Amino acid sequence: MEIERAVNGLAALAQESRLAVFRLLVTAGPEGLPAGSISERLAIPAATLSFHLKTLAQADLVKSRSAGRFVYYSANFAAMSALLEFLTQDCCGGRPGLCLPAQATVEPPKPRIKSRAQR
Amino acid sequence: MEIERAVNGLAALAQESRLAVFRLLVTAGPEGLPAGSISERLAIPAATLSFHLKTLAQADLVKSRSAGRFVYYSANFAAMSALLEFLTQDCCGGRPGLCLPAQATVEPPKPRIKSRAQR
């Protein structure tokens, strides 16, 4: 990932309202939420939210799709993943492992031998 | 990690010069580098660099120690790790694994059974 892209992504998340929006969209899953719903839930005025959504969209961290009068926003998990990879590799790459959170491995490592049940 | 702390960390890294400083310090390892050396290598005027180092230090992403006339700055790997954990857990926690970079597991998972050598 290019530096500029990373800086943009970091800047997009480095703001309380926008971080809250992103976190809400992550919990909302791939369908996302309409702008009005985000505005209501986070108590952010429509105009202000629109500005923040634009910032997040420009950083590619959220996607939007229109459905009638509604505009649904959803988290772009791939972009977030790319940003996390940049941070772990390019920002901590000098000493691999040093900056990795202890629980980075969310899914347990695959067993090396077949379990009794699998045999 | 509290939101405010995360926003601070993100904001600290969301600036080209500061991100460059942090990346340089990561490669420099735990000993770090004196401010003047950073200034020279990245071609950032001393006053400007001092401002950025202060910002990084306030976000706890770098540590400093004085040695004579020099002030050595080093990356705070633990703080970076905490930030990465926040991003993976609290920002992608809704769907664990979705935001994890493919290569998150830098160190291979520990084998579940003792190897021949360990027995």
Added chain:
DNA sequence: ATTTTATTTCCATATCTTTGGAAATATGGA
């Protein structure tokens, strides 16, 4: 066609950030 609802753009204001020269501070060496 008119109204209602959803969202965005426009715009002015306020606030925060970045920049770097010059002066201040601090430490070691002559």
Added chain:
DNA sequence: TCCATATTTCCAAAGATATGGAAATAAAAT
């Protein structure tokens, strides 16, 4: 002590970001 070197603080200018009301746009519903 006096000088050289390293870093920080001071300060002012320039630039970027955040905020939200009001108007504009767009798409359904009546």
